[in-house]
Amino acid sequence: MISQETIVALASPSGAGAIAVIRISGKEAISIAEQVFQSVSGKSISQQKTHTIHLGHIVDEGKVYDQVLLSIFKNPHSYTGEDVIEISCHGSTFIQQQIIQLLLRKGCKMAQAGEFTLRAFLNGKLDLSQAEAVADLIASDNEASHQIAMQQMRGGFSNEIAKLRAELLNFASLIELELDFAEEDVEFADRTQFKELLNRIEFVLKRLIDSFAVGNVIKNGIPVAIVGEPNVGKSTLLNALLNEERAIVSDIAGTTRDTIEDELVINGIGFRFIDTAGIRDTKDVVESIGIKKTFEKIEQAQVVIYLFDSLKFQVSGSEYIAEIEKVKNKYPLKSIVIVINKVDLISQDEVSSMSQKLEALNLKPILMSAKEKQGIDELKNLLLSFVNTGALRNNETIITNSRHYDSLIKALEEIQKVSFGLNSGLSSDLMAIDIKQALYYFGEITGEVTNDELLGNIFANFCIGK
Template sequence: MHVNDTIVALATPSGTGAIAVVRLSGPDSHSIIRSIFKPAFAKAESKINPDQYDQIKANTITLGHIYDGDRMIDEVLLSKFVAPRSYTGEHVVEISCHGSIYIQQEIINVCLKNGARIAEAGEFTLQAFLNGKMDLSQAEAVADLISSESATAHQIAIQQMRGGFSNELQVLRKKLLNFASLIELELDFSEEDVAFANRDELKSLLQESQLKLRKLIDSFALGNVIKTGIPIAIVGEPNVGKSTLLNALLNEEKAIVSDIAGTTRDAIEDEINIDGIRFRLIDTAGIRETKDKVESIGIERSYSKAEQSKLVLYLLDATQLNTQPRILHCLMRIHIMREKFPDKPLIVILNKLDQITGLEHAEISKQIKSKQPDVHLISLSAQSGSGVDDLKKALVDSFNSGALSQDSTVVSNARHYDALQRAYASLLEVQQGMVQEVSSEFLAIDIRATAEALGSITGEITNDELLGNIFSQFCIGK
């Protein structure tokens, strides 16, 4: 890593726009700008005077012009930051120019001619990490914040970037290392049988640590789907209105709607953002007995998609529930779905409400509730849109609670999840070692393995290969 280089890159998306921002960071940032920037307050001067740049105060914005020799490139706004009070901890200059692609490239070229080099992906944030402006998990949160597509993903990234997750791990890691040091100290006095580490306190710390790590590990299931979109499977028999409901939720004709049974033979997916929560809706093939091989494959995929989902919407056609046998048949289907997916929230939707009378609806609802009293039942018409807003509210309510509403830490990064798993496994080794009364040196090894796994999350223990892998996933200007 070339930590002493001065780097330059476009910090805004490439392409033509109203404005663009070119960012410089590194020890030579200010000397480069001295030779190419002329502030507007120096209008009387015919040439660039480097001393004029020094008159600009740090953390201010100055109007002026960028020159390449005697040729003016553009009128710009220049933001000056002096180390260490900058995003990267280095001297930083940000040039807000007009959004012409030609102007952007010309400004970058004149910076390169004067000693800068093009930044690599994520190198500005890498500088911030190396200069102690943020730890590694906070740096990764920057990338998550940039890519967040919903309020919940944004909330998780902001919380992590503010250091809440890091602080929890650092406190825990410090306690574990303290015990490891005390246990290792005992080895120096092994002949005198001296105990520096209180075993009861260590047991208490192990229990506390396991609870915290287990909570963080379990939160990944929620954090990961929030990041990628919460999968919702729409299932039911053929022609109950699954594709119509998908179209109604998306407010577009995404799926083909037909009176012919078995039209949908493969899963159709799309995303929707409801009140800041990103849902991935999956319209599945109708579930029924069939000898058609292609349709059978589609039905198997329906069950597979339901298994992968976080919530199942099971549709009923209200117009078909006009006899007791049909109602009993649908109740049996609901029972099968609940048995097949006992751990998944299930919302039963009584569709085509606009095609039955109020008395018929009341009777059907009563019978379903009498046999399935705890079922979440929603009545709507996917065709007319009546009741669809109630369904949207139910989806939001299903996931806008628990860890998110309590502002608890939610893990959404796969690397963090893997490190937490390793830390938890090492804690179990320590606990088992204490029960078996193994030698203190083995306890110390397992405790330090736990601390090392936690340190890899925050970057207290790292290597160039890991950093290269993480920051290569960033955009160039960040």
């Protein structure tokens, strides 16, 4: 799967910057770097200790490329488990390319996407779930997704799975031993303890599987569609939430012809707000396409903010209430947030009267003025309530990876088969088959069971240089 060649890549973002970091890893990393690096102290870097930094110049045939800092990480005490050299040079794209091309001429090979982390996995520095967490950590764009990735990279999830796998493996060994003494009809595995273990494993697996619903939205952001009739203030609401003029606002109905999306982080949780075209009957071809997209976005959204104009609601309240019930029935699994906008245009008595009527119908809308930014904080707090962040506060393991989710479901199915067999008095040889399958799916998560195709799919999504 992996070559033994020494690899090189830019480890910092591409483009110009203050500095850039070029990473080399492999058996020849130090000797290749020594050919092009001249320390200002005159020391040979091959003779220096690991985890040391040296000031010098990148030089080839008398030509000085740059003044750099060179860091040495000797195996096995490095990220990849191999000898690693990191060169911190000035961030000119010309300098970056000149140094990389020089290292290629000296015997390095360009690293593939994720190849440094792949080597870390193959050399036992990380298990597979921790390696995947590296990519999640790089991609994290809010506090919650960062916290989950950090916990997984530190081995929280791996340790939990490894402990369960070790206990199950112990009982599997006893079951296999019973098969060797089948004629003597003896039991080495305590059935009561085995049943307790299976119940505990099932409980943990169900908790991890259930956490995926929260983890997935935290990782990818919670999609929120803002819908309603034209000119009720959808774009104004989006601008108020983002605190910037993201969407065009005018008094002309149908101004928003297409969906506009932007992201906002609220208390560490990412939300993807989608401002949609106003829903109405129209003969305008372009606007009709926008309205069609609105319904598509409602289907994709996890939360729907249904916006109404307070003045129109006073006149046609019964029709709107019927429309709200219709939407709730059409999307029973979605969280529908009713917002009455433009309350700054009606009196306080009218606001109170409207609120009482709606609460009597078991409807609790948010009364707001998006233009004056009244009720924005209340809406944000309500959106946060749809996300179960208790697991984050309690530092529980949360699953965000669909591959892990799939393996956990398959492992749970096998554990339930074993439990059924145990309760039914099934023979040890048949139970052993299901136990082996459960162990296989546990191993898939941490990488104890793997293949080249799986590794290729996982690491192909990494950035070059990591």
